[in-house]
Amino acid sequence: MTAPLGNSRDQALQDRARHVIPNGMWGHMATRAITPGYPQFFSRADGCRVWDADGNGYIDFMCAWGPNVLGYHHPEVDAAALRQLQVVDSGNGPTETLVELAETLTPTLAHADWCLFQKNGTDATTACVTIARAGTGRRKVIMAKGAYHGAVPWCSPSVIGVTTEDRAHLITFDWGDTASLDAAVAQAGDDLAAIILTAFRHDVGRDQEMPTRDFLTAARTHCDRTGAMLICDDVRAGFRLDVRGSWAVHGVKPDLAAYSKAIANGWPLAAIAGADRAREGAEKIFTTGSFWYGAAAMAAGLATVRILRDTDALAHTEAMGNRFRKGLDEAAARHGYRLRQTGPVQMPMVLVDGDQDLRIGNALCLAALRHGVYLHPKHNMFLCAAHTAADIDRAVEGVDRAFADIAAAGVVPA
């Protein structure tokens, strides 16, 4: 087995952090939620590579948990944002870039007639729900059990500090199950404001599922029949799978869609794109934030969306995803393992078959770190347009060595 990576600087930072940050770190980037041994602090990123605080470099398959879609430090995106920063970012109002971005997004997204902008994906999903309630005058919101729509009381995966009333009008159903959705709609009666669905099923720690056209059509039909709004939470998948929106390929249009993460290649931006059917609700509500009108992130977003629209960046990413999936399957087989790789290849979930408690996945990912590959054992990963065939091959080679390491250590299915 390869020697452990140097981590003295990371450990020192973690020790300091424990004094001034609850638990030493919080949220989805707290590495204790992955498995002990991951570096917590980073010092550099470039293209498809990241370096931890101790200078260990990795071919990166988390892409900042989604924001990096074109490669860290994409020259055109960063140049556009920096040009905007030199004139004005946050001022007393927006700049022309806001209008250009909205004018660029609405014809690009299959369903969109208008846009609003925010900072967090949660800002966008929360405002989508508020818009739906304002537009319909109703209260019930249907969401899938276990789906992640953000980290505020109405939808947080943790109910600690949340009251029962925060979720009083939520009705849950089983993702992808049309009969379960029908029952939820029936339960909502004449009070259904919205059905909110992630672009595909990308819950932590389980096989991902793509929506069937029948399932999405059922949701669309329920909304058409009842007057409710169909919301696509495309925060995680948007602008990574399809620049037209993640359901365009299925031919189903949401009334409202929430975007963030990849929309500005790492610059902080979120967006709601709505159909005219949802415009009245959007015109009624009050939603805002101090930095939502900041022009630098919008300039980055405009550059990102144009590149995604006008180049083969996403097709290339998909090809690299297919190459990675195939390479991982072959590497696993060489060492007697079998993988369950699910969901879109650009956002792979890679689980080891027979690995009930993630013992194997955790060991594999820790070993991969030592071979210069940054994976995640239970969250979907992300590829970006900066991954080259050589990067993928080098990463597969690293994972192959990681399989050899864990096989040699006897970490195999029970």
Place this chain on the structure above:
Amino acid sequence: MTAPLGNSRDQALQDRARHVIPNGMWGHMATRAITPGYPQFFSRADGCRVWDADGNGYIDFMCAWGPNVLGYHHPEVDAAALRQLQVVDSGNGPTETLVELAETLTPTLAHADWCLFQKNGTDATTACVTIARAGTGRRKVIMAKGAYHGAVPWCSPSVIGVTTEDRAHLITFDWGDTASLDAAVAQAGDDLAAIILTAFRHDVGRDQEMPTRDFLTAARTHCDRTGAMLICDDVRAGFRLDVRGSWAVHGVKPDLAAYSKAIANGWPLAAIAGADRAREGAEKIFTTGSFWYGAAAMAAGLATVRILRDTDALAHTEAMGNRFRKGLDEAAARHGYRLRQTGPVQMPMVLVDGDQDLRIGNALCLAALRHGVYLHPKHNMFLCAAHTAADIDRAVEGVDRAFADIAAAGVVPA
């Protein structure tokens, strides 16, 4: 009266925006919420000046509605952020800057033992409430009637699209009224999780009020007695009045405080600073966002806080505020008007006495625009450290001319 400003470019942008943005603009930066005639779009900002889309320049007293505290494009702040951008902004985890920022804030803020970071002020206030509920195991939250704590369902100034249940555990009282607070605490019984108060009373369209030490002490005592958390919503005032936190001067420490706006001089950042009393709650909850760990805004925040701590920037801003207040009073008197100027001079609320319907204030502010001064008729304004005595004098001269204009036009108290 001076000729109206050129606004053809702004009008053209507004026309385009109406197609792709609900109502053409949303939130606090929608100028229709001020009064018709304000420019909606901006093209440049520098120091204490902003330029609208048509190139009209103004001495600015809104400071991006708060974020600009040291002057737009402060060289040290922007250089720190740009240096960080060149290595990594959003990566797979935070950088050392996160630790440095938390280590810098905790001894600087009078009450703080730890920090968490976000993007929006609303992220911080919402998580403060969740932390208080998690730490106490209770539900009720007391807030002042009419106070602004953000724009999400639990606290939005608009109830359109909001359900009754979103506010089921809110109890309101009259800001600054100790007896009213006592009654609210009694109503909460043994279920009081938190009292949340803005740093001072800065509601739109009414005279501002500073808290008395007695009032803050009463709130503190209630929390000590009941085990509830005292939350200071310092989003708007924090890092503009006092780098130690806006209640330091009153000698009252909150358990949790929310910051945003000025903390990084316009770069998108928010923070919660908590006392050890609130740490357990903070360790229990799940709160996160895609860009909350971004290092560029943290580098900007670190530079901003150090400058505010180590220089006379805030004392200078206060001196400029006093100069502006005196100048405005004298200008008003010269033309037969009387102003009600309330709250801290760095965040002035300027209302015209006898102006029930804002007819005079709106006319005055529109006239001031034509004389190169950007004021707000009903929201508190903001000064920054880039305002020089010459800027203030030039602005007072512009407002003097604006008074002359409206007096000549017969816009006087009924």
